[in-house]
Amino acid sequence: MSVKLLIVFYSRYGSTAKLAESIAEGAKKVDDTEVIMRKVRETAPESVIKRDKRWYEANLNMSEKYPEPTLSDLENADSIVFGTPTRYGNMSAELKLFLDTTGPLWATGKLIGKVAAVFCTNSTAHSGKESTLLSMMIPLLHHGMIIVGIPPNIKETVTAGSYYGATYTAGSTGELPPSNEDLKVAEALGIRVAEVAKALQIGRRENNA
Numbered sequence: 001m002s003v004k005l006l007i008v009f010y011s012r013y014g015s016t017a018k019l020a021e022s023i024a025e026g027a028k029k030v031d032d033t034e035v036i037m038r039k040v041r042e043t044a045p046e047s048v049i050k051r052d053k054r055w056y057e058a059n060l061n062m063s064e065k066y067p068e069p070t071l072s073d074l075e076n077a078d079s080i081v082f083g084t085p086t087r088y089g090n091m092s093a094e095l096k097l098f099l100d101t102t103g104p105l106w107a108t109g110k111l112i113g114k115v116a117a118v119f120c121t122n123s124t125a126h127s128g129k130e131s132t133l134l135s136m137m138i139p140l141l142h143h144g145m146i147i148v149g150i151p152p153n154i155k156e157t158v159t160a161g162s163y164y165g166a167t168y169t170a171g172s173t174g175e176l177p178p179s180n181e182d183l184k185v186a187e188a189l190g191i192r193v194a195e196v197a198k199a200l201q202i203g204r205r206e207n208n209a
């Protein structure tokens with residue numbers, strides 16, 4: 001039996017998508033893990049997107065590569081990792097809008113007991129990474145999800161990421177690349193989510209829960 005790990009993210013310039021890819025790479029290292037990647041839809045009008053060449057081109061590429069998430073995707077997953085660029089120290093409106101469509105899953109308790117984790121990118125070193133990660137955890141706790149972070153034995157957390165989730169400083173238009181340490185932390189998050197989801201699946205099967 002495989003563990004389904006869903007990654008749901010928003011990205012305008014592609015930086016958050018890079019972290020999503022590293023998380024996926026990490027998760028795939030755990031046996032029997034199936035990774036599904038989804039990008040939430042743009043909410044800005046196309047005329048606005050077209051005025052920003054980097055945004056327009058990144059959006060074209062990502063829309064081809066990553067389908068939009070559905071509520072069934074969430075329901076069918078064993079674990080879900082959510083990602084966003086920082087917006088004024090908070091999650092993006094695009095991701096929040098998608099989370100705001102998950103009321104039917106909340107009402108029926110469909111996400112209770114699933115493993116969750118979060119990641120984000122932002123423009124400068126100290127301008128909202130951890131507040132963004134914390135803001136993303138609130139709706140996940142309302143859903144009854146089991147949130148995991150990154151433990152301090154991952155040595156790259158000294159200079160990269162956060163105990164709260166994977167992060168990196170991407171610049172205001174995603175012009176900065178992630179460091180090897182940033183990618184290692186993201187990979188470690190993918191591994192951890194997959195391992196915890198697998199352990200829970202085995203435990204529940206043994207207990208018939």
Ligand SMILES: Cc1cc2nc3c(=O)[nH]c(=O)nc-3n(C[C@H](O)[C@H](O)[C@H](O)COP(=O)(O)O)c2cc1C
Binds near residue numbers: 012014088089127173
């Ligand atoms: C409206 C808006 C608000 C933003 N607020 C912040 C912020 O509070 N702190 C920060 O460091 N970067 C902020 N940024 C920059 C983005 O977080 C950064 O461009 C993003 O990480 C790029 O990710 P992407 O390539 O996945 O789109 C903001 C960008 C926009 C458009």
